[in-house]
Amino acid sequence: MAFRISFFHTPQHRVFNYRPRYWNPEKEAFEERIKQSREKVAAEKRNEDKPYVPGGSIRGSFQRSHEVARRYPARQKLIRAIIIISLIVIMIMALYLTQAFSYLFKIF
Numbered sequence: 001m002a003f004r005i006s007f008f009h010t011p012q013h014r015v016f017n018y019r020p021r022y023w024n025p026e027k028e029a030f031e032e033r034i035k036q037s038r039e040k041v042a043a044e045k046r047n048e049d050k051p052y053v054p055g056g057s058i059r060g061s062f063q064r065s066h067e068v069a070r071r072y073p074a075r076q077k078l079i080r081a082i083i084i085i086s087l088i089v090i091m092i093m094a095l096y097l098t099q100a101f102s103y104l105f106k107i108f
Helices: 025-043 061-071 071-105
Strands: none
Touching: none
């Protein structure tokens, strides 16, 4: 037996024993099956069974975006009109606000 003389008491290490309060193995298995089926559906949507082609996702993307822009020109016109109208409204509001503030400064 060895005698250890120490001025400071060194505490023992703490043990962490985690026990979950509620654990339902059936629910966990069910959630795992749902997760696997969702991954399977996502894989089918991405067509992972097709071989990988480098640049395949890029090829033709410019043409597709041009076709979409050509198909829906009314959408672009509507967005442009909304932006122009909102800018005009903001300028008119700024004009009236500056006039109102100048009027308030003249009073005081």
